[in-house]
Amino acid sequence: MFESTGTFALFDYFRVPYERVDAEPVAPGLASLSVRGETASLFWPLDAALTSERPRPSSYFLDTTPLFGRVVPDGEVRSWLRRIGGKWRPSEDVRNEQGTLVGAVWRREDGSTVLPFDPSELIRNYWSERYLDYIRPAALSHLAGLARRGYYRARPLLPRSVQMSMRRSFSRVQSKSRFPRWPVETALHDFYDFLFATVAGVAERPIPFIGLWPRNWAWALVLTHDVEAQLGYEKLPELLRVEVEAGYRSSWNFVPRNRYVVADELVETLREHGFEVGVHGFNHDGRDLSSLATLQRRLPAIRDYAERWQAKGFRSPGTLRSAELMPLLGFDYDSSYTDTAPFEPQAGGCCTWLPYMIEDLVELPITLTQDHTLFDLLGYRDETIWLEKARFLRQRGGMALILTHSDYVGNPYLVDSYRRLLHEFADDSTAWKALPRDVSDWWRRRSNSSLEEVDGEWRVVGPAEREARVEFSSPHVLTA
Structure with missing residues (x-):
């Protein structure tokens, strides 16, 4: 349907059909995308136009979207x-942090549009949390990293009351963070909507893409648990019972070394x-991803337990993460990122409530605030x-992925709150109540499938063709 002279991450992610072509750019480093055989085009800069000192990475606002x-x-x-x-006219303004106008999205009467940024770069900067480099000074980021590493080194020696006091004090500082917002941050998905509307304006027709969930499910509800210590191992049946009574199944993430002994019989029973x-x-x-050397020392043991437990997924303790190191883990999926996490030890968030890829690793972000943060830190x-x-998330067709801990069932609010959450959606036939490994497998099949037009009809071809749906964005020609 489309032809493009550059990679377009939005289309790759949503599986919109397009073909890469070689063509002489109208200006050095400028990519273009258009419906095959038509003149209206979308233009944006690639690295060749972004390597000068003038467009330094920073934070901006596209109207109100950061x-x-x-x-x-x-x-x-x-x-x-x-x-x-x-004849071109400026449409949406682009302003810097101080509100100064630095650029604009430009549009032509035929729907052609020129973007002053590379949308693929911006999308990746959300996913990878690289935006943190642009909204806080490098020295502050360095100090935060030192404080976090110092806390995890000292934590085994600290009484529980001291740990909680430190975390609560830290959360009060983190609550002043302006981005991402909590408990919902829509910036990345607002940007998706802007790009879809812009491309629909160029094409003057609905844009086909592969639906986000298999079969007729409209959203996903995924239950996960981390078992941190011996107490959590002993209390596991209490949360398990709540789920079984409500008709759910979940994932249980265990620590292989030093905390408790995981019986093979329990793994098999689960x-x-x-x-x-x-x-x-x-x-x-909290040190698995602190450096490449540390990860390389620990990885053989981690992989041994993954094979022993037939584990496809990984979650980093403390949800500490590194987009550079995580693909080396060798798991099918990771679930250490959160969509918005201003109160966690490693504050930030990937800003999406959908799975995405980190190289060949499927990332399943946590999208419902974890129990410890909600009840113990925030009160x-x-x-x-x-x-x-x-x-x-149900309204937006997203993934509600929750992390709870059997370690904290002694909190007077956790178990009953969790039970009521599960009962709220127990009879929701639109919800895919899936295990994380199933969501990961689906997302990988979807990412390896494509759309093909046959006799004027779009169909899915590839590993997801028996379960995927073709959906369409609404045509939306933006006007002044």
Whole structure:
């Protein structure tokens, strides 16, 4: 359907059909995308146009949507417009943190559009949390990293009350963070909507893509647990009972070394009853991903337990993460990122409530605030935050993935709140109540499938063709 002279991450992610072609750019480093055989086009800069010192990576606003990356100065964009030809008008403003106008999205009467940024770069900057480099000074990021590493080294020696006092004090500082917002941050998905609307305006027709969930499910609800210490291992049946009574199954992530002994019989029993078992780091000291050398020392033992437990998934202790190191783990999926996590030891968030790929690793972000943060750090006393976020994700067709701990069943609010959350959606036939390994397998099949037009009809071809749906974005020609 489309032809493009550059990679377009939005289409790759949503599986919109397009073909890469070689063509002379209208300006050096400028990529273009258009419906095959038509003249209206979308233009954006690639690295060749973004490598000068002028478009330094920073944080911007596209109208009210925060963006993070490089924006080409408006003077250079205007030179592109003259080379492309036609009558152009500025549409959406691009402003810096101080509110100063630095550029604009430009549009032509035929729907052609020029972006002053590379949308693929901006999308990756959300997913990877690289935006954090642009919204806080490098020195502050360095100090935060030192404090986090120092805390995890000292934590085994600290009484529980001291640990909690430190975390609560830290959460009060983190609550002042302006991005991402909590409990819902829509910036990345607002940017997706902007790009879909822009491309639909160029094409003047609905844009086909592969649906986000298999069969007729409209959203996903995924239950996961981390078992941190001996107490959590002993209390596991209490949360398990709540799930079985409500008709759910979940994933249980165990720590292989030093915390407790995981009986092979328990792993087998969980698997026989439809539950999943994953690996929760090496020994829960928060250092697995602190450096390549540390990961290489620990990885053989982590992989041994993954094979022993037939584990496909990994979650890093403390949800500490590194986009550079995680693909080396060798798991099918990871679930250490959170969509918005201002209160966690490694604050940030990937800003999406959908799975995505980190190289060949499927990332399943946590999208419902974990129990310890909600009840112990922030002081909530019921499931309201969970329910409101889950309903929002249902409305938006997202994935509600929750992390709870059997270690904290002694909290007076956890078990009853969790029970009410599960009962709220127990009879929801639109929800895919899936194990994380099933979501990961689906996302991999979807990512390896494509759309093909046959006799004027779009169909899915590839590993997901028997379960995937073809969906369409609404045509939306933007006007002044």
